[in-house]
Amino acid sequence: MSIRRKGNGYEVRVYVGRDPTTGRKLYASKYVSDQEAGGQEKAEKRAKRIEADLIRQVETNTYVPPAQKSLAEHLDEWLEKEAKPNTKPRTYPRYEELVRVHIKPSLGAIRLNKLTPAHVVTLLAEKRKEGLSSRTCLHIYRVLHRALEVAVQWGLVGRNVCDAVRAPRADDEAPVGLTAEEVEALLKAAEGERLYPLLLTAVHTGMRQGELLGLRWADVDLKTGVALVRQALEKPGRRPVFTTPKNRKPRVVPLSAQVVEALKKVQAEQALERVFYGKDYEDYDLVFCQPNGRPLDGLSLTRWHFKRLLKKAGLPESIRFHDLRHTFVSRALQAGANPRAVSEIVGHYDPGFTLKRYAHALPQDMREAVRRLELHLNHRAAPRSPEV
Numbered sequence: 001m002s003i004r005r006k007g008n009g010y011e012v013r014v015y016v017g018r019d020p021t022t023g024r025k026l027y028a029s030k031y032v033s034d035q036e037a038g039g040q041e042k043a044e045k046r047a048k049r050i051e052a053d054l055i056r057q058v059e060t061n062t063y064v065p066p067a068q069k070s071l072a073e074h075l076d077e078w079l080e081k082e083a084k085p086n087t088k089p090r091t092y093p094r095y096e097e098l099v100r101v102h103i104k105p106s107l108g109a110i111r112l113n114k115l116t117p118a119h120v121v122t123l124l125a126e127k128r129k130e131g132l133s134s135r136t137c138l139h140i141y142r143v144l145h146r147a148l149e150v151a152v153q154w155g156l157v158g159r160n161v162c163d164a165v166r167a168p169r170a171d172d173e174a175p176v177g178l179t180a181e182e183v184e185a186l187l188k189a190a191e192g193e194r195l196y197p198l199l200l201t202a203v204h205t206g207m208r209q210g211e212l213l214g215l216r217w218a219d220v221d222l223k224t225g226v227a228l229v230r231q232a233l234e235k236p237g238r239r240p241v242f243t244t245p246k247n248r249k250p251r252v253v254p255l256s257a258q259v260v261e262a263l264k265k266v267q268a269e270q271a272l273e274r275v276f277y278g279k280d281y282e283d284y285d286l287v288f289c290q291p292n293g294r295p296l297d298g299l300s301l302t303r304w305h306f307k308r309l310l311k312k313a314g315l316p317e318s319i320r321f322h323d324l325r326h327t328f329v330s331r332a333l334q335a336g337a338n339p340r341a342v343s344e345i346v347g348h349y350d351p352g353f354t355l356k357r358y359a360h361a362l363p364q365d366m367r368e369a370v371r372r373l374e375l376h377l378n379h380r381a382a383p384r385s386p387e388v
Contacts, residue, residue: 003047009033010047014054016063028054028063057158064158071115072108074156075099078147088243089235098143102127113157117164120144124168135170142167177327178203182315189313195305197262198288198296199324204256206328206346209321210234213296214242216285222263225255229347236295240284251347263287 002013012030019026030050037043057063083095106123107115120141127137145162152160178186183203190196202212210232219228230250235241245251255263266287273291274281282293289295302321310317325346332342 003044003051006031007033008035009037010043012047012051012054014051014058016058016065026065028058028065030054062158064155069112069156070108071110071112072104074112074151075104075108075147078150082150083146089241094139095143098140099147102132102140103144112151115148115157115161117161120162120165124165133170134168137168138170141165177323177330178315178319180331182313182319183327185313185315186309189309193309195301195309197259197266199309200262201255201259201288202321202324203327204259205253206325206332206342207253208232208246208325208347209298209302211245211347212288213286213298213301215287217267217287218285220255220263220287222255222260222267225257225260227253227255229253233295233298236297238294240295245347247347247349249347251344253345 003010004013010032012032014028016026016028018024030047032043032047032050034040034043037046054063079092079096079099084092087095103123106126107119110119123144124137124141127140128134132140141162145160145167148157148160148162151157187196187200187203190199198212201207202209205227207215207229211229213233213236214231215227215229216231219230221227228250229245229252231242232245233240234243270289270293273293274283277292280292284293284295286293286295306321307317310319329342329346332345333339
């Protein structure tokens with residue numbers, strides 16, 4: 001252990017052990033410049049604090065030697081060894097894109113152990129100047145945080161510098177659902193087509209697209225009018241991949257009488273298709289599928305078939321399939337449905353999230369009740385609302 005004057009600063013050296021391969025003595029070293037510390041006296045005090053901290057790390061076996069690899073090298077290794085095996089197939093490409101397009105060009109050349117919170121702050125500020133949304137910046141921050149958390153777990157660095165940086169705050173945009181007239185126009189345009197029961201079920205249940213495309217007959221009880229959502233289509237094709245719903249919890253979804261009748265027709269039509277295709281029918285027990293039983297391709301569904309129906313119905317092409325889910329939640333709340341029940345039906349992790357996200361859809365009588373309570377607590381008479 002030693003602190004010695006070197007140049008215009010102090011060098012700290014602490015013995016940490018021997019190299020297990022060569023037997024050579026290993027030291028942890030740090031340099032504190034007078035200029036950086038704000039003077040020689042302050043530099044000496046900082047050097048002593050650093051020495052004490054290094055000794056503590058060595059004695060508690062928490063010392064991590066400096067990593068020689070760059071951030072770019074670690075990100076590549078993290079993507080291949082950690083992210084790819086442990087994320088859903090549709091999520092990994094987004095991680096890879098954020099790393100390749102946004103993180104590596106700005107920070108990739110920096111050595112992992114030289115990365116500082118200031119680097120992260122600068123990266124996020126640059127991305128905002130480039131016009132990226134606050135939500136995209138939040139995604140960049142989260143991906144970098146996860147990669148650096150693994151670096152800590154692997155013993156490459158002693159801390160995650162992202163912990164010292166405030167995560168970007170994403171602007172919450174109120175979800176936009178379809179009006180009753182727009183729903184009617186869309187369903188009318190889809191009448192007689194294979195997608196009609198799918199769209200009807202989406203509007204009446206708020207299920208996610210992947211959940212609809214992964215729904216099995218074994219999980220649907222048409223007699224009692226309920227469906228058990230416990231799998232979602234992750235990847236279509238000849239070897240489809242199914243996974244758990246987004247929050248990884250199965251849930252029961254009630255089916256309206258209109259949906260039940262539509263699904264009965266689907267069941268009857270599928271029985272005929274099974275006979276027609278015979279041995280070539282690929283039976284995954286799916287409620288919504290291709291004529292040969294194979295899963296529907298969600299990408300083709302949204303990019304082509306759904307857009308075609310929007311055009312046929314005279315609706316804006318900006319409407320997304322996911323907006324049908326927003327439509328269910330918004331209309332259910334406006335109709336006076338219990339927010340907790342709505343939250344459970346659509347699989348939100350917390351009823352509070354539902355209320356916060358869809359506050360704009362709360363029925364007027366609920367807002368009126370709050371207004372009257374406020375006036376009562378302030379000892380003011382509440383004027384009668386005009387009759388409608």
